[in-house]
Amino acid sequence: xxxxLKQALSEAADAVNDQLDQxxxxxxxxxxxxxxxxxxxxxxxxxxxxxxxxxxxxxxxFRVSRSSALRAAAAxxxxxxxxxxxxxxxxxxxxxxxxxxxxxxRKFDEATALLAGDAxxxxxxxxxxxxxxxxxxxVRCELVRELAGAAGFHGMVxxxxxxxxxxxxxxxxxxxxxxxxxxxxxxxxxxxxxxxxLGKAPHQLRHCLRAYAHDLGLAFQITDDLLDVEGSAEExxxxxxxxxxxxxxxxxxxxxxxxxxxxxxxxxxxxxxHLDPFEERAEPLRAVARFVVTRRN
Amino acid sequence: xxxxLKQALSEAADAVNDQLDQxxxxxxxxxxxxxxxxxxxxxxxxxxxxxxxxxxxxxxxFRVSRSSALRAAAAxxxxxxxxxxxxxxxxxxxxxxxxxxxxxxRKFDEATALLAGDAxxxxxxxxxxxxxxxxxxxVRCELVRELAGAAGFHGMVxxxxxxxxxxxxxxxxxxxxxxxxxxxxxxxxxxxxxxxxLGKAPHQLRHCLRAYAHDLGLAFQITDDLLDVEGSAEExxxxxxxxxxxxxxxxxxxxxxxxxxxxxxxxxxxxxxHLDPFEERAEPLRAVARFVVTRRN
Numbered sequence: 001x002x003x004x005l006k007q008a009l010s011e012a013a014d015a016v017n018d019q020l021d022q023x024x025x026x027x028x029x030x031x032x033x034x035x036x037x038x039x040x041x042x043x044x045x046x047x048x049x050x051x052x053x054x055x056x057x058x059x060x061x062f063r064v065s066r067s068s069a070l071r072a073a074a075a076x077x078x079x080x081x082x083x084x085x086x087x088x089x090x091x092x093x094x095x096x097x098x099x100x101x102x103x104x105x106r107k108f109d110e111a112t113a114l115l116a117g118d119a120x121x122x123x124x125x126x127x128x129x130x131x132x133x134x135x136x137x138x139v140r141c142e143l144v145r146e147l148a149g150a151a152g153f154h155g156m157v158x159x160x161x162x163x164x165x166x167x168x169x170x171x172x173x174x175x176x177x178x179x180x181x182x183x184x185x186x187x188x189x190x191x192x193x194x195x196x197x198l199g200k201a202p203h204q205l206r207h208c209l210r211a212y213a214h215d216l217g218l219a220f221q222i223t224d225d226l227l228d229v230e231g232s233a234e235e236x237x238x239x240x241x242x243x244x245x246x247x248x249x250x251x252x253x254x255x256x257x258x259x260x261x262x263x264x265x266x267x268x269x270x271x272x273x274h275l276d277p278f279e280e281r282a283e284p285l286r287a288v289a290r291f292v293v294t295r296r297n
Numbered sequence: 298x299x300x301x302l303k304q305a306l307s308e309a310a311d312a313v314n315d316q317l318d319q320x321x322x323x324x325x326x327x328x329x330x331x332x333x334x335x336x337x338x339x340x341x342x343x344x345x346x347x348x349x350x351x352x353x354x355x356x357x358x359f360r361v362s363r364s365s366a367l368r369a370a371a372a373x374x375x376x377x378x379x380x381x382x383x384x385x386x387x388x389x390x391x392x393x394x395x396x397x398x399x400x401x402x403r404k405f406d407e408a409t410a411l412l413a414g415d416a417x418x419x420x421x422x423x424x425x426x427x428x429x430x431x432x433x434x435x436v437r438c439e440l441v442r443e444l445a446g447a448a449g450f451h452g453m454v455x456x457x458x459x460x461x462x463x464x465x466x467x468x469x470x471x472x473x474x475x476x477x478x479x480x481x482x483x484x485x486x487x488x489x490x491x492x493x494x495l496g497k498a499p500h501q502l503r504h505c506l507r508a509y510a511h512d513l514g515l516a517f518q519i520t521d522d523l524l525d526v527e528g529s530a531e532e533x534x535x536x537x538x539x540x541x542x543x544x545x546x547x548x549x550x551x552x553x554x555x556x557x558x559x560x561x562x563x564x565x566x567x568x569x570x571h572l573d574p575f576e577e578r579a580e581p582l583r584a585v586a587r588f589v590v591t592r593r594n
Contacts, residue, residue, distance in 0.1 A: 025450050035450060035458040086415060089388075091407035110388035111461050114411070118383060119450040121415065125422040126445035129438040137434035141426040144441055148423035153322050153332060153416040161332040164408050 001295070005287040012056050012073075013049040019074040020044055023127055038108045038116035039123075043081040046099040050220075050288070051076045054191040057284040058209055062199020071133045072143060072194050075124040079151050080187060082120035085113050087160060093242070100237040121151070134198060142197050150190040159183025163248075171249040177218065180251075184224075185217035192216075192285075208274050212285065215271035220292045222264040225250040226257060227297070237297055261293075268293045298592070302584040309353050309370075310346040312363075316371040317341055320424055335405045335413035336420075340378040343396040347517075347585070348373045351488040354581040355506055359496020368430045369440060369491050372421040376448050377484060379417035382410050384457060390539070397534040418448070431495060439494050447487035456480025460545075468546040474515065477548075481521075482514035489513075489582075505571050509582065512568035517589045519561040522547040523554060524594070534594055558590075565590045 001009075020043055025036035052073035059069035088095040088103040089110060095103050105113035127133065128143045149155055159182030166179065192213040196206040228243050229252050243250045252260045271289040275282035298306075317340055322333040349370035356366035385392040385400040386407060393403050402410035424430065425440045446452055456479030463476065489510040493503040525540050526549050540547045549557045568586040572579035 032450070032455040032458045034462070035455060039450060082415075086411060089411065091386075091411060112458070114383060114386065114388060115454050115458050115461075118415075118418065119454040121418060122445050122449035122454065126442055126449060129426070129441035129445070131438075137438045141428075141434045141437050141441075144426035144438075145423055148419050148426070152419035152423060153329070153336060157412050157416040157419065158329040158332060161329045161409070161412050164412075165331070 001291055002287055005284065005291055008057075008284055008287075009048060009050075009053055012053045013047075015056075015070055016049050016052040016073050016077060017044055019070045020077060023071070023074050023078075023123065034108065034112055035115055035119060038104055038112045039119055041107055042085045042104045042113075042116055043078060043120060046081075046101070047077075049073075049077060050292075051080055051188060051191040054188065054213070054216075054285070054288065055194050057282075057288070058192045058195025059198050060195075060284075061205075061209075061278055061281055062196060062201045064195060064198040067132070068134055068198055069195065071127055071130070072198060073191075075127040075133075075143075075147065076187065076191050076194065078120040078124040078127070079147065079156075082117040082124075083151075083156055083160070083187075085117040085120070089113060092160070092164065095239060097233065097238050136200075139197060139200065143194060146190055146193060146197065150186040155182055155186040156184075159186070166249060167247045173251075173254055176249055176251060176254060180218065180221040181214075184221055185214065188217040188220065189213035205277060208277055212271045212274040212289075215267045215274065216289055216292060219264045219267035219271060219289065222251045222260050222267070223293050223295060225252045226260055226264070227295075228252075229257060231296065235296055264293045298588055299584055302581065302588055305354075305581055305584075306345060306347075306350055309350045310344075312353075312367055313346050313349040313370050313374055314341055316367045317374060320368070320371050320375075320420065331405065331409055332412055332416060335401055335409045336416055338404055339382045339401045339410075339413055340375060340417060343398070344374075344377075346370075346374060347589075348377055348485060348488040351485065351510070351513075351582070351585065352491050354579075354585070355489045355492025356495050357492075357581075358502075358506075358575055358578055359493060359498045361492060361495040364429070365431055365495055366492065368424055368427070369495060370488075372424040372430075372440075372444065373484065373488050373491065375417040375421040375424070376444065376453075379414040379421075380448070380453055380457070380484075382414040382417070386410060389457070389461065392536060394535050433497075436494060436497065440491060443487055443490065443494065447483040452479055452483040453481075456483070463546060464544045470548075470551055473546055473548060473551060477515065477518040478511075481518055482511065485514040485517065486510035502574060505574055509568045509571040509586075512564045512571065513586055513589060516561045516564035516568060516586065519548045519557050519564070520590050520592060522549040523557055523561070524592075525549075526554060528593065532593055561590045 024040050027036040027040045055073045056069050085104045087093050089105055096106050125144055129140050134140050159179055162179045163183055192209040196209050228240050231240050233240050268289045272286045275285055321337050324333040324337045352370045353366050382401045384390050386402055392400050422441055426437050431437050456476055459476045460480055489506040493506050525537050528537050565586040569583045572582055
């Protein structure tokens with residue numbers, strides 16, 4: 001990873017972690033402490049915090065206050081983490097390992113993981129609608145609605161449903177692309193657009209960010225598919241080879257690894273070009289585009 | 298049930314059903330139709346719609362438009378139904394029957410039920426934050442926050458967690474009361490308060506509704522415990538005798554059926570008295586208080 005991006009990602013991850021720490025229940029005392037601990041386990045100290053970084057970087061383009069952007073970034077990360085907790089459950093992907101640690105239901109139990117996911121999702125909307133996130137309630141409502149749209153039955157949850165059925169369905173490039181757009185693309189796009197919403201950005205610039213996020217999300221997912229084929233569990237931090245074992249059609253199974261990699265690189269280049277109107281101020285977002293196709297985990 | 302209440306409940310249930318029908322995805326076409334069907338199965342055509350009725354009745358006290366109140370009522374019912382779907386899952390209560398029909402995961406499968414619950418919860422916030430729910434975005438934000446508070450880690454989800462652990466913990470009246478306040482009381486209270494929020498009611502009148510909801514919620518839950526002991530599955534529409542089988546401490550196991558019934562009736566009377574400031578306009582809410590302690594399902 002480029003050193004400047006590495007440092008920026010790391011600083012953002014620390015700040016988001018602190019913000020999450022403040023926004024989540026303390027996890028001590030009271031009979032429901034187990035629930036609160038599971039919420040913290042599932043969301044603190046883990047992951048690259050890519051979505052929060054996208055939000056923080058996009059928000060900076062429009063001079064959004066750091067405290068507003070961090071709250072929104074924490075909300076997105078809560079939704080991302082809830083989706084991982086539910087996705088890992090035995091009735092879904094049945095995964096034991098996540099970010100190199102036991103998954104939430106392995107560390108606690110299924111019921112606790114289910115409820116911790118529910119509570120993280122609920123808390124995200126609470127945080128977005130709170131006056132501290134933005135002085136203008138119309139902006140807060142827009143954030144709530146856009147997040148719900150990205151995460152709900154026409155977004156991420158629909159993508160999870162399609163993914164579950166993917167083993168049984170013949171899929172072509174269009175179908176795999178749509179699945180990934182829903183499952184991961186919509187939340188990545190919201191991460192970028194939320195910065196524009198917070199900054200009341202002009203429609204045209206918001207559109208540039210959406211186009212960037214669209215290409216970035218696909219490049220990210222193609223690389224994920226490549227890592228599932230080429231990476232080791234130790235390196236990637238979760239089980240690999242699962243797509244093939246499940247008979248799932250992926251970008252790699254459709255295109256082969258070489259064409260898949262070329263496609264991801266092409267998309268990353270294209271993503272970066274959508275940022276031209278922001279000139280050098282969008283450099284962190286360009287670095288992310290370069291990173292997502294070269295990452296090893 | 299009193300005939301006037303029966304008719305009012307039935308009319309409200311029909312209106313909420315129509316509203317839910319409009320707000321949920323159509324459940325046909327597209328590979329994610331299964332998800333959408335499960336959302337509809339879990340929320341349409343079932344239940345007494347008690348929470349929506351409370352909201353609609355409270356909203357009428359403050360001359361809230363019917364269309365605003367119906368949208369908020371549908372959102373609350375989505376959250377209630379999501380909680381039932383997740384509560385019924387094998388890792389939670391493992392129930393096969395709900396409202397006299399197979400539970401969502403028995404009708405579909407566990408993964409689909411999990412996702413349908415997630416999607417219903419997400420959709421509820423989307424609906425509340427939409428401009429059609431109220432012209433003032435500050436009101437919409439308050440609805441989102443109050444619902445998240447009632448449903449989240451300091452509300453319903455915490456209650457579900459406590460309920461899961463209830464078989465292992467010695468509990469007294471205070472502990473059982475707190476569990477029920479969280480698990481069912483908070484959402485019932487929000488149903489009443491949401492009417493006041495939509496109507497920008499004076500603080501004092503909002504407080505009366507909260508006090509009414511507090512006592513009503515407890516009366517409701519004590520009656521639920523009584524039905525679990527005294528009712529038949531056919532009558533109640535779900536499995537009975539489950540609390541005792543699970544070794545759970547309930548109001549009935551602590552007080553015995555006679556004192557429990559007397560307590561429920563005392564609470565229902567007290568609930569009705571909190572409505573005095575509204576004079577005869579609160580008659581539907583008073584009828585609900587009389588109903589919840591005499592119901593057979």
